[in-house]
Each structure stands twice: as structure tokens, then as C-alpha cells.
Amino acid sequence: MPSSPPPPLRCPLCGGQLALRSLAGEGARPALRCGAGHSFDAARQGYYNLLVGKGTVFEADSADMVAARFDFLEAGHYRPLADAVSDAVLARVQAGKPFTVLDSGTGTGHYLRVVLDDVKRVTDACTAVALDISKFALRRAARRNPEAISLACDVWQELPVADDAVDVVTVIFAPRNAAEFARVLNHDGRLVVVTPRAGHLASLASLTGMLSIEDQKDARLAESLAPYFLPEATRDVDIRLALTRDEMADLAFMGPAGHHLDRGALAAKLDTLEPLDEVEALFRITVFRPAGRPA
Ligand SMILES: C[S@@+](CC[C@H](N)C(=O)[O-])C[C@H]1O[C@@H](n2cnc3c(N)ncnc32)[C@H](O)[C@@H]1O
Ligand SMILES: [Zn+2]
Numbered sequence: 573m574p575s576s577p578p579p580p581l582r583c584p585l586c587g588g589q590l591a592l593r594s595l596a597g598e599g600a601r602p603a604l605r606c607g608a609g610h611s612f613d614a615a616r617q618g619y620y621n622l623l624v625g626k627g628t629v630f631e632a633d634s635a636d637m638v639a640a641r642f643d644f645l646e647a648g649h650y651r652p653l654a655d656a657v658s659d660a661v662l663a664r665v666q667a668g669k670p671f672t673v674l675d676s677g678t679g680t681g682h683y684l685r686v687v688l689d690d691v692k693r694v695t696d697a698c699t700a701v702a703l704d705i706s707k708f709a710l711r712r713a714a715r716r717n718p719e720a721i722s723l724a725c726d727v728w729q730e731l732p733v734a735d736d737a738v739d740v741v742t743v744i745f746a747p748r749n750a751a752e753f754a755r756v757l758n759h760d761g762r763l764v765v766v767t768p769r770a771g772h773l774a775s776l777a778s779l780t781g782m783l784s785i786e787d788q789k790d791a792r793l794a795e796s797l798a799p800y801f802l803p804e805a806t807r808d809v810d811i812r813l814a815l816t817r818d819e820m821a822d823l824a825f826m827g828p829a830g831h832h833l834d835r836g837a838l839a840a841k842l843d844t845l846e847p848l849d850e851v852e853a854l855f856r857i858t859v860f861r862p863a864g865r866p867a
Contacts, residue, residue, distance in 0.1 A: 576699045577699050579700075580672060580734035580737030582734050583610050588606035589607065590606050590732065591605060592721070601614040604620050615707075617711040618711075618715065618722065619707075619714040619722035620722070622724060633709060634830065636835060637826055637830035641682075641826035642682070644823055653766070654686040654687075657683055657687065657766060658686050660807070660859055661673060661691065661740050661742065671697065672737060672738050673687060673738070673740045673741075674756065676753070677703065677747060678702035678710075679709045681712060681715075681722070684713070684720060687700075688700055698719075700721070701738075704724065705727070710723075731749070736758045737756060739758060739761055740762050740763075743766070745766060745767070754800035762859055763797070763860040764857065764858075766856070767793060768855060771785065771852065776824065780821075780829070780841075781824070781833060783828055783829050793858060800862065801860035801863055802860060802863045811852075812852055813848075821842055
């Protein structure tokens with residue numbers, strides 16, 4: 573049985589190969605080190621901070637937003653989506669063969685958990701790398717997926733991942749850096765992207781002040797990934813949700829609207845409403861292959 577390949581990481585400072593070192597001594601945390609001596613210690617919660625230099629200016633998800641996402645996802649509402657993402661990944665896994673997956677914008681690591689459980693039934697030799705810029709998200713992700721390497725980094729910068737090293741990149745409601753995804757994927761790799769479709773959570777959005785989802789045309793998604801990727805397959809996943817008021821609040825709060833919603837005010841407003849038992853969550857999974865390569 574082949575063992576899992578080491579995580580294909582490269583140093584954000586010098587580009588050298590980063591290797592995992594377990595330090596001797598009580599209480600010593602593992603570290604990622606390159607040949608030039610750059611070293612990145614694991615945070616107490618198990619992730620590695622590879623953020624260097626000036627990052628993208630943006631508003632990170634708050635601890636409360638991440639907690640809302642964690643509670644909502646762990647209750648299993650989006651399980652059919654997680655299973656469908658996992659199917660798309662499994663299509664690239666061969667029994668007993670080494671397999672490397674990168675989950676970019678992993679959030680709480682919920683979808684990666686489902687993927688890893690499924691992949692491990694096909695091969696033991698699975699290596700997983702999870703990226704996010706939010707330390708609140710990574711704390712959860714590192715705990716949820718201890719067998720993955722969870723890294724704090726900015727997807728809009730060069731990724732701390734080696735060239736041609738990854739079999740599948742998954743990007744679930746997270747930013748897409750096409751050039752970097754193309755660089756890290758191997759010649760037969762695939763990019764699996766999940767986006768919401770027009771009308772996603774529309775009945776809840778109108779009640780809670782969530783941002784409504786515009787028609788994210790396939791052409792626009794493909795354009796954002798060109799010239800690096802070509803769409804290969806799509807699958808739609810529709811989930812009808814019956815929600816308690818708490819779940820409505822979590823769902824409103826876990827997305828971009830969480831940046832400007834006040835949780836207390838939202839809860840007070842929802843208390844005056846009947847719980848919704850027919851909210852439609854509408855997703856599209858698109859699989860892309862690197863452009864210019866044979867199908
Ligand atoms: C809507 S959440 C989705 C999280 C997860 N994929 C899920 O579906 O549960 C978007 C994630 O992308 C991360 N993110 C946003 N901008 C980022 C960046 N520039 N670099 C890395 N991660 C980023 C956020 O911190 C957040 O965890
Ligand atoms: Zn280095």
C-alpha cells in the first residue's frame with residue numbers, strides 16, 4: 573500500500589520546498605521548514621500561518637460568522653451538496669494510488685471532511701491541503717481535518733504550494749485565482765467549483781437583508797477562469813430546507829451579509845416571523861480542466 577505523499581508545499585519567502593518537522597521536546601509544536609531555514613510553527617490550534625508581506629485588503633469573516641457557518645453546516649442541511657462535491661472529486665481518484673487534494677477557501681473544513689472520508693475508502697495514500705485567510709475558520713478546519721495541512725494564506729497571492737502537484741482543487745463559495753490553481757494542478761488535474769444559482773435562498777434573503785444572488789451566468793464563471801481552464805461538466809444540486817428561526821439566522825449570518833447584519837436585531841426580527849419550511853438552496857458544481865490539454 574503506498575503511503576501518503578508529503579504535502580507539496582513551497583516556502584512563501586524563498587520558493588524552496590517546505591517540509592514538516594516534528595520538533596523534539598515536551599510541548600514543542602511541529603513546524604514547516606525550508607532548506608534556507610525559514611520556519612513556520614504550527615499555531616496552538618494546528619494550522620500554519622504562511623501569510624507574509626502585504627496581503628489583500630479585505631474584511632475577514634468574524635468569529636461569529638464562522639460559528640454560524642459551522643453550526644449550520646454541521647447540522648447536515650447541505651449534505652447533498654457535500655456528497656455531490658465528493659462525487660466530483662472521487663471521479664479523479666484511483667484505488668490505492670496516491671491522491672492530493674487542495675481545498676481553497678476551506679472555511680470550517682466541512683466539505684473537505686466529507687471528501688476525505690470518501691477518498692480514504694478508495695485510497696489510503698491521500699494528501700490534503702486546506703487554505704484560508706481567516707484564522708477563525710482555520711481553527712475549526714484544523715480540528716475538523718487533522719490529517720490535512722491547514723494553512724493561513726491569501727489566495728490572491730502566490731499559493732505556498734508546489735507546481736504540478738495537486739490532483740483536484742476544490743473551491744466552494746470562495747475566491748478563485750485561476751493562474752495559481754492552474755500552476756499547482758498536475759497535467760491531468762481538475763478544478764471543482766461550487767457557486768450559488770440565481771434564486772438561491774431567495775425567500776430567506778427577502779426577509780433578512782441577505783444579498784440576493786444574481787444570475788451568475790456560466791459564461792461569467794468560465795470567463796473568470798479563462799484562459800487557464802475550460803468547463804468540462806456541470807451538475808446542479810437543489811436542496812429544499814425547512815428552517816427554525818435559529819437556523820434562518822445562522823444562514824443569513826454565515827454569508828457576506830454577516831458583515832453588515834446585527835445578529836441581535838436579526839433575531840428580534842425573525843422572532844416576529846413564522847419559521848420557513850420551503851427555502852430553496854440552489855447550487856451548481858462545475859468541473860474545469862486545464863486549458864490547452866487533451867480532454
Ligand atoms: C463563503 S466562505 C466558504 C467557506 C467554505 N468553502 C464553505 O463553503 O463552507 C469563503 C471563505 O473564503 C475565505 N477567503 C476569502 N478571501 C480569501 C483570500 N483572499 N484568501 C484565502 N481565503 C479567503 C474566507 O475566509 C471564507 O472562509
Ligand atoms: Zn524559505
